[in-house]
Amino acid sequence: MSSKEARIQETYDALHAMPEVGFEEVKTSAWLAEKIKAAGFAVTTGVGGTGIVAVLKGKEAGPVVALRADMDALAHVVDGKDVCVHSCGHDSHCTMVLTAAEELAAAGIKRGTLKILFQPAEEKLFGATRMIEAGALDDVDIVLGIHLRPIQEAKTGQATPALYHGSSYIMEATISGQTAHGARPHLGVNAIDAAAAAINAINAIHINPVIPATCKVTRMQAGGATLNQIPDRAELALDLRAQQNDAMKALLVKAENAIKAGAATVGATATTVVKGGVPAAEYHPEIIALARQAIQAVLGEAGLLDPIVTPGGEDFHNFVQAKPSLKAGYIGLGCNLTPGLHDPAMKFDRSAMINGVEILEWMVGKLLR
Ligand SMILES: [Zn+2]
Ligand SMILES: [Zn+2]
Structure with a gap:
């Protein structure tokens, strides 16, 4: 040696x-x-x-x-x-x-x-x-x-x-609706309905398929102890990956749009925050x-x-x-x-x-x- x-x-x-x-x-x-x-x-x-x-x-x-x-x-x-x-x-x-x-x-x-x-x-x-x-x-x-x-x-x-x-990033989203009695859902905005619409929109995101990229929901939390109440808050977390930085930029914009527009289809609002990650x-x-x-x-x-x-x-x-x-x-x-x-x-x-x-x-x- x-x-x-x-x-x-x-x-x-x-x-x-x-x-x-x-x-x-x-x-x-x-x-x-x-x-x-x-x-x-x-x-x-x-x-x-x-x-x-x-x-x-x-x-x-x-x-x-x-x-x-x-x-x-x-x-x-x-x-x-x-x-x-x-x-x-x-x-x-x-x-x-x-x-x-x-x-x-x-x-x-x-x-x-x-x-x-x-x-x-x-x-x-x-x-x-x-x-x-x-x-x-x-x-x-x-x-x-x-x-x-x-x-x-x-x-x-x-x-x-x-x-x-x-590149990989984590995004978190908070969806805000309106609570109401379970008997009167028309007076509320169900945050779980909003999250479901947002998840569908996220799963319909497409990036140029020659660049490997994925975007998926990895956590969903909503509803509480009271099961006959319309939930007014839902939280999502997403894991986003792409092999190129331009694709990641597009993915982050599309994910934010999907969450906000998805939530809006039932009258809810959403905020998103990128919790960190790394470039490619x-x-x-x-x-x-x-x-x-x-x-x-x-x-x-x-x-x-x-x-x-x-x-x-x-x-x-x-x-x-x-x-x-x-x-x-x-x-x-x-x-x-x-x-x-x-x-x-x-x-x-x-x-x-x-x-x-x-x-x-x-x-x-x-x-x-
Ligand atoms: Zn390591
Ligand atoms: Zn290492």
Whole structure:
């Protein structure tokens, strides 16, 4: 085992042993801050909550290239006990980004700036937004991310140069009618009738079928303890997904219209609110091309997969939405991961992490040397 390989395993063991949920990555953040400081970076902690920004400047002018890793673990219940587990592999992402940063710093960068972003709360879907609000992306020209992939998508020795996450949002709606005695429904406006009309209208929404997209009601609450009273309030929740941001924009408008117009058919009114979500991936062709070259160089032709489309979401994609001039890229790393992400029993081939480290090093090397 090379010393680099040994360091990867030690780093992973340390991070894996301190899983913390989003915005509570206190130990993880302190541990990473110390390591990245020791590697020679100028470090700012407490960015956007528990986030870290670490900066290493080259001698010559050049682009600002950021490597981003998410730090949070997930809360699970295992055998009836509440536990926190790194079931999305974010500990491996921090391991790969930290090791690549250490290697790049040791070898030295010639031009531009290498910026390391350890981001909180990816799973809560607004850790990236907090980093943006803190100004962490203001001077960044290129940002790179990486994520382990389940075995069905990629195996050890394989990687994709572009992992296309979809967009997903949650919408909530409140429908207001008019209560009345059950014997006199004509004097009221039944909020359940309104919700039913709204649901029918939602289910009749269509988006260009070449773009995968769905919109469905995932919760409906209405009526109370008194069963001979016309209910005046209903609440709906919707899960919306689309593989492209324009399709999501259309879906959000159509869903709002369907709810308001549906409710209006029986004389009710409705308000809607988008409760958060993530945009779809948008990558720069230059960065995808660079990632392709890096994967070929590290894993050979056989290791280079096509771009992968996944319905899962990633808050990383808020970066480009907030700063459209940013060139983004995102590697999906094969590592024989079973049974799946977000499963507390998730396992992967730890020997694959060095592949991720070397792909990131190769890309940054091309950009900053
Ligand atoms: Zn996850
Ligand atoms: Zn994840």
